Amino acid sequence: MKKVRIGIIGLGFMGTTHFGIHQINPQAEVVAVADIDPVKLTGDISAVSGNIGTRDSNQLDFTGITAYSDPYKLINDPNVDMVDICVPTFVHCKYAMAALLAGKHVFLEKPMARSIAEVEEIAEAARNSDKYFNIGMCVRAWPEYYDARTRFQTGEFGKLKSANFRRLSQSVDGGSWENWFMNDERAGGALLDLHMHDIDQVRFFFGRPQAVTSFGVRGVRSDRAVDHVVTNYDFGDGTLVIAEGGWAAAKTVPFEMSFQLICEKATVRFMSEGYKIYWEDGRVETPEVADAKLPTGWHKELFYFVSCILDGVKPEKYQTLGEIVDSFKIYEAEARSVDSKETVKINY
Numbered sequence: 001m002k003k004v005r006i007g008i009i010g011l012g013f014m015g016t017t018h019f020g021i022h023q024i025n026p027q028a029e030v031v032a033v034a035d036i037d038p039v040k041l042t043g044d045i046s047a048v049s050g051n052i053g054t055r056d057s058n059q060l061d062f063t064g065i066t067a068y069s070d071p072y073k074l075i076n077d078p079n080v081d082m083v084d085i086c087v088p089t090f091v092h093c094k095y096a097m098a099a100l101l102a103g104k105h106v107f108l109e110k111p112m113a114r115s116i117a118e119v120e121e122i123a124e125a126a127r128n129s130d131k132y133f134n135i136g137m138c139v140r141a142w143p144e145y146y147d148a149r150t151r152f153q154t155g156e157f158g159k160l161k162s163a164n165f166r167r168l169s170q171s172v173d174g175g176s177w178e179n180w181f182m183n184d185e186r187a188g189g190a191l192l193d194l195h196m197h198d199i200d201q202v203r204f205f206f207g208r209p210q211a212v213t214s215f216g217v218r219g220v221r222s223d224r225a226v227d228h229v230v231t232n233y234d235f236g237d238g239t240l241v242i243a244e245g246g247w248a249a250a251k252t253v254p255f256e257m258s259f260q261l262i263c264e265k266a267t268v269r270f271m272s273e274g275y276k277i278y279w280e281d282g283r284v285e286t287p288e289v290a291d292a293k294l295p296t297g298w299h300k301e302l303f304y305f306v307s308c309i310l311d312g313v314k315p316e317k318y319q320t321l322g323e324i325v326d327s328f329k330i331y332e333a334e335a336r337s338v339d340s341k342e343t344v345k346i347n348y
């Protein structure tokens, strides 16, 4: 069977998660890895931690895989078809640009970059490339979110009255390479790193909000970044759409990702009770969305991207580049709103 030959840059939480997923994909083969940390290049990932999931071993087997200390050598390796970029956000742009210009398919972890200038530079290169490009907005592919969004958009639940999305993490202070998440310049705080998923869900479910009003707090855990934010999205139609995100809670607090949509015909919830639809006529539905083979959005987005490369299909099932750029513009407006304490209109 033909396989997509993959090179992963960055062997932290996301890079090692991607590694495990590519390993169970019969259409994928990891042929190269790169990291600036020589310990990780030996397969020793004991220093890596993350918010969702567990792992069986602290040692990855890189037998037969080329390990590069220089990521540009991986990008220019003729055996690599697809570059999977899982480095800290502030270095996304340079590797994404190099990989696109080298004519590789590129899967780039979210958020797309640290600034709108970088986002636009990457977007331009992706549009000019004849290869495929996706961003790891994994919540778009997460089974419960994808099901609810698909059914909402067919009109099955009726008109939206109110919606809220939450993504709340225990503190990630001390959990990353050089503790980069705690540095605003490098990560953009919970506002960009974590809450971006729900910004993008708002865009994914409902289209383009006109304006945002955000309240946030800086420097609870990080140097000066927004560590907790609550945003109201104005669609100009009287609906109430809110999202809350933060990583300021104590280390022992469990991770929470949840949403609730109150619509004319049903209330759709993914919360402590699981994924349920409470119909106005009294029925309570528990949709069967679990997929034992591809249990998470990470599995689904990566399997899908690899299959698109092999089949020659533009990978637009979960995202278009324009939508992801929109989400970044919404994030920028939220950051301005937090600091100005005013409602900010979004310029698309």
Ligand SMILES: NC(=O)c1ccc[n+]([C@@H]2O[C@H](COP(=O)([O-])OP(=O)(O)OC[C@H]3O[C@@H](n4cnc5c(N)ncnc54)[C@H](O)[C@@H]3O)[C@@H](O)[C@H]2O)c1
Binding pocket: 009, 010, 011, 012, 013, 014, 015, 034, 035, 036, 037, 040, 048, 049, 050, 071, 086, 087, 088, 089, 091, 109, 110, 111, 136, 137, 138, 175, 176, 177, 178, 180, 193
């Ligand atoms: N989609 C998701 O749900 C999700 C979850 C967590 C993180 N992320 C994103 O994934 C990316 C990586 O985050 P992480 O949690 O894996 O971070 P991490 O700190 O766990 O790992 C980062 C890795 O990159 C390496 N690295 C740092 N600078 C490098 C450079 N210049 N060149 C090559 N390697 C370098 C580090 O040695 C480390 O191995 C970030 O953009 C983050 O926002 C996405």
